[in-house]
Amino acid sequence: MNQVICTVDVVLLTLKENALQVALLKREREPFRGTLALPGGYIHADEDGDARDAALRVLRDKTGIEVPYLEQLATFSGMVRDPRGWSVSITFYALVSTEVIEKANHPGVVMTAVDRKVKLPFDHRTIIDTAVARLRGKSQYSSLPCYLVGETFTLPQLQRVYEALMGESLNKVSFRRKIAEMDVLEPLEGQFQEAGAHRPAQLYRLKPEWREHLMLLERGL
Amino acid sequence: MNQVICTVDVVLLTLKENALQVALLKREREPFRGTLALPGGYIHADEDGDARDAALRVLRDKTGIEVPYLEQLATFSGMVRDPRGWSVSITFYALVSTEVIEKANHPGVVMTAVDRKVKLPFDHRTIIDTAVARLRGKSQYSSLPCYLVGETFTLPQLQRVYEALMGESLNKVSFRRKIAEMDVLEPLEGQFQEAGAHRPAQLYRLKPEWREHLMLLERGL
Numbered sequence: 001m002n003q004v005i006c007t008v009d010v011v012l013l014t015l016k017e018n019a020l021q022v023a024l025l026k027r028e029r030e031p032f033r034g035t036l037a038l039p040g041g042y043i044h045a046d047e048d049g050d051a052r053d054a055a056l057r058v059l060r061d062k063t064g065i066e067v068p069y070l071e072q073l074a075t076f077s078g079m080v081r082d083p084r085g086w087s088v089s090i091t092f093y094a095l096v097s098t099e100v101i102e103k104a105n106h107p108g109v110v111m112t113a114v115d116r117k118v119k120l121p122f123d124h125r126t127i128i129d130t131a132v133a134r135l136r137g138k139s140q141y142s143s144l145p146c147y148l149v150g151e152t153f154t155l156p157q158l159q160r161v162y163e164a165l166m167g168e169s170l171n172k173v174s175f176r177r178k179i180a181e182m183d184v185l186e187p188l189e190g191q192f193q194e195a196g197a198h199r200p201a202q203l204y205r206l207k208p209e210w211r212e213h214l215m216l217l218e219r220g221l
Numbered sequence: 222m223n224q225v226i227c228t229v230d231v232v233l234l235t236l237k238e239n240a241l242q243v244a245l246l247k248r249e250r251e252p253f254r255g256t257l258a259l260p261g262g263y264i265h266a267d268e269d270g271d272a273r274d275a276a277l278r279v280l281r282d283k284t285g286i287e288v289p290y291l292e293q294l295a296t297f298s299g300m301v302r303d304p305r306g307w308s309v310s311i312t313f314y315a316l317v318s319t320e321v322i323e324k325a326n327h328p329g330v331v332m333t334a335v336d337r338k339v340k341l342p343f344d345h346r347t348i349i350d351t352a353v354a355r356l357r358g359k360s361q362y363s364s365l366p367c368y369l370v371g372e373t374f375t376l377p378q379l380q381r382v383y384e385a386l387m388g389e390s391l392n393k394v395s396f397r398r399k400i401a402e403m404d405v406l407e408p409l410e411g412q413f414q415e416a417g418a419h420r421p422a423q424l425y426r427l428k429p430e431w432r433e434h435l436m437l438l439e440r441g442l
Contacts, residue, residue, distance in 0.1 A: 003266045006225040006309055043298075045224050045307035050299030075296045075311045077264075078271030086266035088227060088309060090296045219441075 005087035008054045009040035009124070011073065011131035012063060014111065015148040016098050018164040020135075021111040022128055023063055023101070024118070031083045032121035036110060038128070039063055040089065055092040064106035067094040068212050069147050073131050081123050089122070093131040095147035139165040141220035143184045146206055154193050154201035155179065182217060184210040226308035229275045230261035230345070232294065232352035233284060233315050235322055235332065236369045239385040241356075242332040243349055244284055244322070245339070252304045253342035257331060259349070260284055261310065276313040285327035288315040289433050290368050294352050302344050310343070314352040316368035360386040362441035364405045367427055375414050375422035376400065403438060405431040 012023040024036040039062040041054070048054040052070065059065055073091040081087055101111060112118055114132050138144050145161045159175050179185065185204040192200035233244040245257040260283040262275070269275040273291065280286055294312040302308055322332060333339055335353050359365050366382045380396050400406065406425040413421035 004225070004227040004264055006227060043225055043307070043309075045300070048300075048307075051296060051309070072295055074293055075272060077311065079266070079269075086264070086269075088264075088272070088311065090298065090309065 003085060005082060005085055006043045007040055007087065007089045008043060008051055008058055009038045009089045009091045009127060010055050010059050010070075011038060011091065011093040011128055012059065012065065012067070013093060013095050013114070013131065013135065013148070014098050014101055015161060015164060016111070018160070020114045020132060020165075022114050022131075024110045024112050024120075025062055025108050026110075027121070035121050036112070036118055037121050038124050043090075051090040052092065055090075059094065062106075063109050064104040065096060065100060067096060069214065070094045071134075071214075073127070073134060076123050076127060089127070091127050091131075093134065095135070095144065097148060097150040099150050136165055136167070141217045143182050143206075143210060143215040146184065146210075152188060152191070152203045152205050154195070154203060156195070156201060158204075178217065182215045184215045224306060226303060226306055227264045228261055228308065228310045229264060229272055229279060230259045230310045230312045230348060231276050231280050231291075231315060232259060232312065232349055233280065233286065233288070233317065234335070234352065234356065234369070235317055235319050236382060236385060237319050237332070239381070241335040241353060241386075243335050243352075245331045245333050245341075246283055246329050247331075248342070256342050257333070257339055258342050259345050264311075272311040273313065276311075280315065283327075284330050285325040286317060286321060288317060290435065291315045292355075292435075294348070294355060297344050297348060310348070312348050312352075314355065316356070316365065318369055318371035320371050357386055357388070362438045364403050364427075364431060364436040367405065367431075373409060373412070373424045373426050375416070375424060377416070377422060379425070399438065403436045404428075405436045 014021050023039060025039055027033055027035050027037050039058055041058045043051065043054045048057060055070060059067060070092050073093050075088060075090050077088040079086050114128055135144065139162060145165055146158065149158050149161045155176060159170060162175065163170055184207055186207045188203045188205060191203040193203055195201045235242050244260060246260055248254050248256050248258050260279055262279045264272065264275045269278060276291060280288060291313050294314050296309060296311050298309040300307050335349055356365065360383060366386055367379065370379050370382045376397060380391060380393065383396065384391055405428055407428045409424045409426060412424040414424055416422045
């Protein structure tokens, strides 16, 4: 009755030198053994509470990373996407700073530019493109980009992350108004970052209650 | 290895007297036999090209309706949502006018207010709430509500649909500017609707190229 292969795949993104990168791993098994692909795997019905649990397990096992924020992206399915048979991939995406990737330093993880023309198996190219489009779209009206910027950061650093994702320059005053409206940041008392010729910039971090939840605004940047 | 139940469920919505209604059907089999539930069913790996095909098949078989626009909503999954075992439901939502429901007049379909406190099996209440939230959010910046208004309609009728979904009154001038900006409608030449004391209102319909695709605006209403 039900010969469907059920898997999860995760698009783990980071921003390095203003370019989005995605975590890929060489596949250890057929099909497409030896090819770079998204971290993914079968749902383990005996241990995963739900698909999100499965995605978190896959990320932990394959990249050594525990993500604070993971969002369901979409489900890709069909007769032809996997040579093994009719398959479902419930996909998720997660954002981390490059520090997190470097600290985990997990063997086999290859950070690759999202627009690099690496040939990917299954429909993983479409899955990555879908995640990037979601991230860019949602950056306009949410705190999502804050997950890419590291644990502590200055407002100019955060603005550059928003600009990189949205692909446009933002007005400093209206950017700061939006950030204040979101009310997701707290200053680190007495902690500043030297900024060359400019005066030192206040360091901020996400308030604890916003480290695992997204703030959405009705009107975007 | 893979004891996961794979199903699709569809939230078919319409707007009647300014209230959203969802199509429910009495379940013919266990579990929850005799209870009203969303139209849904197993993926048929031998005939469905993908999950979307499965959803269209389920809708056709269980409601007699062919929908022009169907969108993936989210995937609900886990150990406990279905007493039969670990299950995945890839969910979709579709919008039709009441005319379409009445014309299909399919036996067993019960149109029910979305906020009515009918006890529903599985996580179908959550699925419906998710669909309604998506529809309301997306109404702000898309042509989505046009699927609820019938084949031909006047601009005041369309505005009332947007207002019902967004739960607020809209300014007539800015509403018409947004609709013009979307550029998804065409007037029916020489066809007007009597409007009581007002002068007759021009009738419109969706341009053919927008009957199956959504127009999204960057800035909402």
